[in-house]
Each structure stands twice: as structure tokens, then as C-alpha cells.
Amino acid sequence: MTNNTIFFFEPNNKNSKKITEDLVNLFSGLGVTTVDNCNDADIVASIGGDGAFLQAVRKNDFRSDCMYIGIGIEEKNYMYVDFNYHNLSEIRQVFKTNNFETRSYPVIEVKVNNNxxxxxxxxxxxxxxxxxxxxxxxxxxxxxxxxxxGDGIVISTPTGSTGYNKSLGGAVVDPLISAMQVTELGSVNNNNHRTLGTSFLLSKARPLTLVIDQSDDYYPIMSMDNEALSVQNTETVRIKLSDKKINTIRLHNNTFWHKTQRNFL
Structure with a gap:
């Protein structure tokens, strides 16, 4: 994978022009050219927090032939964002010396009805x-x-296990495990209805299918990461781990578990 071109993704262009200009100049000094089309980029860099990173991956169609990096602009801890605008020297040093490893994150595929x-x-x-x-x-x-x-279902990737899933009591899963986690939202358990009542993991070889009861109009709300999925008359939802994977960087002493410790302990 080459690292000769870079595209900067800013959701809603809400950040100052100076931030982008500083980053363009930094990477230019490293021999990396900024491009205007994300499809032409070897590196796709989100500017902002984890939400911006998720949008950058989505807007770029979950490409597996490029590398994604996150550049934060606030002094916060993140799960997907490795760099910070306030520490440009670290970015320069890492890319100048190639002092990083590429890591892959699994992606969930969701097919609603026959869409x-x-x-x-x-x-x-x-x-x-x-x-x-x-x-x-x-x-x-x-x-x-x-x-x-019940109220619904959340299916998360290992990297997503620290988000909504964790707040529901689901387990935090190592990204090296190729699995997706199924967690209930407010399930009803009584003499008439019974569910497992706990989160469970499914391997890539075991797809999940949800068949919505059609005896009444439920109009379920569906979301993918931080965006709503608008589909009418939902009958079936098929979920599985995709063959797609997104590539990002792994800094030394900055693994998933380092980030988990900084964010939660």
C-alpha cells in the first residue's frame, strides 16, 4: 500500500481553514500530495473525533485499498482517532520514519429485504x-x-463493542477476534416471551437474520454507526461479517486495549 496521496475529510466543513492548511503543508513536506477526490487517495484522514472518522469511512465506501487515519482537534481520548492536530510533530515523525503498522478492522454487512x-x-x-x-x-x-x-437489537463489531453495546452491558471484544456481538434492547421475558437475555458472539461463518413480525405496523428505526437507514416496510434484515475490512494504523503502545484503558479506566 503506497502513501503518496491524501484526502482530508471534514464533516460539514466546520473546522477552521488554518487546521486543514497546516495539515496539507505538513504532509506536503513528507512528499504526500493532497487530492480533492477521496477515491484518488492512498490515505483518507478525518479531522475531528470518532464520529468524523466513521463518516469518513462511510463516505469513502469502506475502501480496503487505502489507509484511514483520524486527526483529533480537541484534547480528548478517542477509540478510532490516533493523532491530534495539537501534536503535529508526532504525525511528522511517524510518517517520516514509517514508524507504524497497518491494522485491519472488521465491517458488518446489513441487507434489508432485497435491497x-x-x-x-x-x-x-x-x-x-x-x-x-x-x-x-x-x-x-x-x-x-x-x-x-422488546425494544430492539444492537449488533456490533469488536471495535464498536465499546460504544452503544457496552452501555447495554455487552462485552468489550478484542478486534483480533473476527466476530459480531448481538445485544438486546429491553427484551420482555415472562411466561409468554423468552429470550436468551444476554449478549452473544457470532463468528463470520454464522450470519444473523431478523424476520420482523408483520401482524402489526412496527416501523422500526434502523441506524448504521451514526447515520439513520431509511427503509419502509421492513420484513427481513440479514446481518453478517463482511469480507470488507478497513485499514488504519497501529502506533506503538496505542493498541485497542491502550485506548480502552484511557477511555474507561
């Missing part, structure tokens, strides 16, 4: 939009695992 698949890096969420529960049959492969009745 084209969508992808997410963090999590896919389906939940009721009404003040009542949603019912669906949950299949693992072709096996009917359970009849779900």
Missing part, C-alpha cells in the same frame, strides 16, 4: 419507533434461535 447491502464499522441498531415493543424471529444461519419481543 443492496449497507455496511457499518461500529454497530447496526434496529429498534421500535413507537411506545411499545417490536417482535421478530431471530435466525442464526437457518436455525430459528428465538422469538424476540
Amino acid at each position: 443492496q447491502p449497507n455496511y457499518c464499522l461500529n454497530e447496526f441498531t434496529i429498534r421500535t419507533s413507537l411506545v411499545r415493543t417490536i417482535m421478530m424471529d431471530i435466525y442464526i444461519d437457518d436455525f430459528l434461535f428465538e422469538h424476540f419481543n
